[in-house]
Amino acid sequence: GAVVSxxxxxxxxxxxxxxxxxxxxxxxxxxxxxxxxxxxxxxLMLMATSNEGSKATYEQGVEKDKFLINHASLTLSTLTxxxxxxxxxxxxxxxxxxxxxxxxxxxxxxxxxTVL
Amino acid sequence: DAKTTQxxxxxxxxxxxxxxxxxxxxxxxxxxxxxxxxIHSQGPQYIIHGLKNNETNEMxxxxxxxxxxxxxxxxxxxxxxxxxxxxxxxxxxxxxxNKLIFGTGTLLAVQP
Numbered sequence: 001g002a003v004v005s006x007x008x009x010x011x012x013x014x015x016x017x018x019x020x021x022x023x024x025x026x027x028x029x030x031x032x033x034x035x036x037x038x039x040x041x042x043x044l045m046l047m048a049t050s051n052e053g054s055k056a057t058y059e060q061g062v063e064k065d066k067f068l069i070n071h072a073s074l075t076l077s078t079l080t081x082x083x084x085x086x087x088x089x090x091x092x093x094x095x096x097x098x099x100x101x102x103x104x105x106x107x108x109x110x111x112x113x114t115v116l
Numbered sequence: 117d118a119k120t121t122q123x124x125x126x127x128x129x130x131x132x133x134x135x136x137x138x139x140x141x142x143x144x145x146x147x148x149x150x151x152x153x154x155i156h157s158q159g160p161q162y163i164i165h166g167l168k169n170n171e172t173n174e175m176x177x178x179x180x181x182x183x184x185x186x187x188x189x190x191x192x193x194x195x196x197x198x199x200x201x202x203x204x205x206x207x208x209x210x211x212x213x214n215k216l217i218f219g220t221g222t223l224l225a226v227q228p
Contacts, residue, residue, distance in 0.1 A: 004159075034215055043203070044160070044218040093159050097214060105150075105216055107159035 003027050004096050006108035013084055014116055020080045021111045023094030029074035030096035034105070035067075038091040050077040084115045120204045125223040128198075134191040136222050138204030141185040146208055149180060150216065151189045153200040153224075160203065160218075163189065194226045 003026040013019050023033055031052045036044040048069050049057040056069035066088075068080040077096075081088050095107040121139040128134040140149065148167050152160040164171055164178045166187075171178040177190040191198055203221040208214060 006159075032214070036218075043220050044154075046215055046217060049215055091157070095159075095216070104162055104165070105214070106162060107152075110157070110159045112157070 004030075004094065004106045004108040006092075006094055006111050008111060009109060010112040010114075012114045012116065015085050016083055018080055018082045019084055019113060020078055021092055021094075021113075023077045023079070023096070023108055025075045025096045025098075025106075028096075028098045030077075030098070031074060033071060033077040033094055033096045035069060035077075035079050036093045036095070038093060038110075044093060047079075081113065084113070086115045089113055089115045120206060120219050122202075122204055122219060122222045124220065125225065127225050127227055128191075128194045130196060130226055130228050131193055134194040134198065134224055134226070136189040136191075136202050136204075136224060137186065138188070139186045140204070140206045143184050143206050144208075147206045148208070149178065149184075149187045150205045150207060151176070151178065151202065152205065152216075153198075153202045154221070155197075155200045163202075194224075196226050196228060198224065199226045200224060 005024045007022045033050040035047045038044045046059050047062045050069045050071040052071045052074050058064045071077040091110050091112050093110045095105050098104050148165050150165040151163040154160045164173055164176050166178045180187045201221040201223050203218050205216050
C-alpha cells in the first residue's frame with residue numbers, strides 16, 4: 001500500500017515551546033492531507049484538512065492560531081503546535097489521499113507529543 | 117458523512133472467523149463503506165471498502181446488505197495480531213469532501 005511517514009514519532013517538550021510535526025507521502029503525491037488527534041482510549045478526532053498551496057480548513061472548535069498547518073508541496077504537510085501546554089499532549093496522526101486508488105486514505109504512524 | 121453504529125467490543129477465538137457488524141442506516145447513495153483498524157499506539161490501517169457489492173481482498177471480506185443500511189467485516193481466520201480497534205466509516209470518495217470521520221469503533225480481542 002501507499003506509505004505515509006510522520007516525524008518525529010514521539011517528542012517531549014517544555015510548556016510554552018512550539019513543536020513541528022511532519023507528514024510525508026513517500027510514494028505518491030497528495031494534494032490533500034488530514035490531521036487528527038487522539039487522546040488515550042478515545043477515537044480519532046479530525047482537526048483540519050490541509051490543501052497543497054492553500055490555507056488549511058479547520059474543524060469547528062480547533063484553534064487555527066494554535067495549530068498551524070502548512071502544505072507547501074505535494075508530498076509534505078506540517079503541523080506546528082504553538083506555545084504548547086500540557087493539555088496539548090496527545091497522539092497526532094496525519095493521513096493522505098492516494099489519488100488514482102479510488103480514494104483510499106492512508107495514515108502515518110502517528111506522533112506522540114508530551115508537554116511537560 | 118453518515119454516522120455508523122458499532123458494538124464497543126467483541127471477542128473471537130484464534131483461528132475462527134471474526135464477524136464485525138456495522139449499522140449505517142442513513143447512508144447516502146454516493147457514500148462508500150470503509151473499514152480501518154488501529155492497533156494500539158499506531159496509525160489506522162486501511163482494510164477494505166465497498167459501495168454496494170461484496171468485496172474481498174487478502175485481509176478481509178466486506179458484506180454489504182442489499183439496502184446498504186448495514187455491513188459486516190469478516191476476518192476469515194483471526195490471529196492474535198488482529199486484536200485492534202476496528203472502525204467502520206461511510207464517506208464520499210473522491211473530491212474535496214473525502215475526509216474520514218471516525219466513530220468509536222469495535223475493540224476486537226482475539227483470544228488464544
